[in-house]
Amino acid sequence: MRRFLILLQRELAAFFYSPMAYLVLAMVMGLNGVAFRFATALMDGHVQPQSLVSLTFNSFWFRMIFFFLFPLLTMRLFAEERKMGTFETLMTAPIRISEVVLSKYLACLIFYCVLWIPCIGNFILFEMITGSGNAFPAGALVSVAFLLLLLGAFNIALGCLASALSRNQIVAAVAAGTLVMLHFFLGFLAGFAKVSPEVLERVVYFSSMDHINLFSQGLIDSRPVVYYLSATAFLLTLTHQAIEQRRWGI
Amino acid sequence: MIHVQGLTKTYRGRAVVDGISFEAGRGEIVGFLGPNGAGKSTTMRILAGFLLPTSGKAEIAGHDVVEQSLEARRHLGYMPEDVPLYPEMRVEEYLRYRAGIKGVTKALLKGSLDTNMERCGVADVRHKLIGTLSKGYRQRIGLADALIHDPAILILDEPTNGLDPNQIRSVREIIRSLGGNHTILLSTHILAEVEAICERVIILDQGRIKASGEPSKLARRLERGARITVEVRGPAEAMARILGAIDGVKKIAPESLGDDWTRFVMDIQGLADPREEIFRTVTREQWRLRHLSMEAATLEEIFAGLTTAPEEGWN
Numbered sequence A: 001m002r003r004f005l006i007l008l009q010r011e012l013a014a015f016f017y018s019p020m021a022y023l024v025l026a027m028v029m030g031l032n033g034v035a036f037r038f039a040t041a042l043m044d045g046h047v048q049p050q051s052l053v054s055l056t057f058n059s060f061w062f063r064m065i066f067f068f069l070f071p072l073l074t075m076r077l078f079a080e081e082r083k084m085g086t087f088e089t090l091m092t093a094p095i096r097i098s099e100v101v102l103s104k105y106l107a108c109l110i111f112y113c114v115l116w117i118p119c120i121g122n123f124i125l126f127e128m129i130t131g132s133g134n135a136f137p138a139g140a141l142v143s144v145a146f147l148l149l150l151l152g153a154f155n156i157a158l159g160c161l162a163s164a165l166s167r168n169q170i171v172a173a174v175a176a177g178t179l180v181m182l183h184f185f186l187g188f189l190a191g192f193a194k195v196s197p198e199v200l201e202r203v204v205y206f207s208s209m210d211h212i213n214l215f216s217q218g219l220i221d222s223r224p225v226v227y228y229l230s231a232t233a234f235l236l237t238l239t240h241q242a243i244e245q246r247r248w249g250i
Numbered sequence B: 001m002i003h004v005q006g007l008t009k010t011y012r013g014r015a016v017v018d019g020i021s022f023e024a025g026r027g028e029i030v031g032f033l034g035p036n037g038a039g040k041s042t043t044m045r046i047l048a049g050f051l052l053p054t055s056g057k058a059e060i061a062g063h064d065v066v067e068q069s070l071e072a073r074r075h076l077g078y079m080p081e082d083v084p085l086y087p088e089m090r091v092e093e094y095l096r097y098r099a100g101i102k103g104v105t106k107a108l109l110k111g112s113l114d115t116n117m118e119r120c121g122v123a124d125v126r127h128k129l130i131g132t133l134s135k136g137y138r139q140r141i142g143l144a145d146a147l148i149h150d151p152a153i154l155i156l157d158e159p160t161n162g163l164d165p166n167q168i169r170s171v172r173e174i175i176r177s178l179g180g181n182h183t184i185l186l187s188t189h190i191l192a193e194v195e196a197i198c199e200r201v202i203i204l205d206q207g208r209i210k211a212s213g214e215p216s217k218l219a220r221r222l223e224r225g226a227r228i229t230v231e232v233r234g235p236a237e238a239m240a241r242i243l244g245a246i247d248g249v250k251k252i253a254p255e256s257l258g259d260d261w262t263r264f265v266m267d268i269q270g271l272a273d274p275r276e277e278i279f280r281t282v283t284r285e286q287w288r289l290r291h292l293s294m295e296a297a298t299l300e301e302i303f304a305g306l307t308t309a310p311e312e313g314w315n
Helices: A002-017 A019-043 A052-057 A060-074 A076-084 A084-091 A097-113 A116-131 A138-165 A169-184 A184-194 A197-204 A209-213 A222-247 B040-047 B067-073 B091-101 B106-119 B135-147 B163-178 B191-196 B215-225 B234-245 B277-283 B299-308
Strands: B002-011 B014-024 B030-034 B057-061 B076-079 B151-157 B185-187 B200-205 B210-213 B229-231 B249-258 B259-267 B288-295
Touching: A002 A019, A002 A097, A002 B091, A019 A052, A019 A060, A019 A097, A019 A116, A052 A116, A052 A138, A060 A097, A060 A138, A060 A169, A076 A084, A076 A097, A076 A138, A076 A169, A084 A097, A097 A116, A097 A138, A097 A222, A116 A138, A138 A169, A138 A209, A138 A222, A169 A184, A169 A209, A184 A197, A184 A209, A209 B030, B002 B040, B014 B040, B014 B057, B014 B200, B014 B210, B030 B040, B030 B191, B040 B057, B040 B076, B040 B151, B040 B185, B057 B067, B067 B076, B067 B215, B076 B135, B091 B135, B106 B135, B135 B151, B135 B163, B163 B185, B163 B191, B185 B191, B229 B234, B229 B277, B234 B249, B234 B259, B234 B277, B259 B288, B277 B288
Parallel strands: B030 B185, B030 B200, B076 B151, B151 B185
Antiparallel strands: B002 B014, B002 B057, B200 B210, B229 B259, B229 B288, B249 B259
16 A cells, blocks of 8 residues: 555656646636636626536536546656656566556546636635625536546546557547547537437437536436446556556567 | 576567576676677566566566566566666655655665665765766666665666766676675676676577676687787798698688788687697798787677577587
């Protein structure tokens, strides 16, 4: 356990050794501010059927964060170490592959959670400034925060796998970005393909876009929860296998 | 301490390491010698648990490197080629982190850090960023890292690669001082290095062991490559014919020096020493002699011969 904590600590620190962490923090804060401002603008003088939470998290600006964030966070995890050769010193220390994978994954997830603090803060600040006690449904904010955690868990695992498969960070980033985006729009894209309504109904189960829509209304559906958690476990297992595979050489 | 039996590693059907077997006992310093691509690094990576062998067995301190990889790695300090480090970390911070993941307990940490930084001569830069340090320092940080958990066995892949002569000397001194307490396997393509620090040398080429033994014994055995140079005055053609026929002379190459003087360079077979016979022949034929010398072939030449010529039955 001590070994794992040391690895985790180093992985977390690694984010802040490079300017990347600060850049991502700034970008996410900026885009969140824009998404939030647009949502309040929509409600300004108009009656909206959706809540402030719904409008913020279903906006174009929120999606922008989503697509940039995961490739940027995950691309260096394994690719950088392999490129620099430090993967060799790391893997020849008496530690398990699973410890390495989990420490990198968890560090990334923790950093991801930190990134959303200002976003949640926007809502609280808004209420404090306007003095209104019911600017947004608090329950919806909690459920959307919970979904953000699930989405992070899943997409970071996807990025981990992409990074483990390549020693080139750009390749890892592009692969992760493409996969994240495709998965996000799965339901949307299936609508274009001429598939039967039965198939479409099933595809929508996997669509993050639809999940966000649902959760931002304060509805916690157990199906996506099971889906994201099991898919995360599966992707992390694949990452483990991808690294184990390297030991056989190519 | 290191036990290797029939180790083979195949990449896409090509054997990079081809059935090598060797052992290294407690406190021994063994040198892996071979040209680039001979399979030195691959063998070391397998021993360090970074790669898995295609077939064969390897044990580190009695632990199989495949079946008991973690246990084997616990007894091993490994320094990869080119010493990859995290440039954004500070020296002490890096070594502290490495000690932690290698399982050095908190009680021993401080002592281990101080001892190894002192021993490897990096104590004066402990608060500096690794990225700003010279290659010599980085190499010694790698060495301190390999030593940090006090392993019984050290595997060092080209520990003096890319250093200047002073740095090479200091790294060699550290390695030599570690012998006795540690079993050390190091690789190099510099012959002088093997002669300077190793008690035993294993010559690898194309994934196979070409020769192994103590450097001095190996050198003696390799005197088959000795060469005799004579400068004689007389009829060139007759001299070449008669001298070339002397027992033990494998090859003779004349070079005219003018004024009837000819220099002959003779390659000698095995351990033969025909210098007396040459002298007797010259006096019998009533030629004149002004130079007669024999030089043992350098390890360089032997190495070149061994690693490019088809395999000969050596050891």
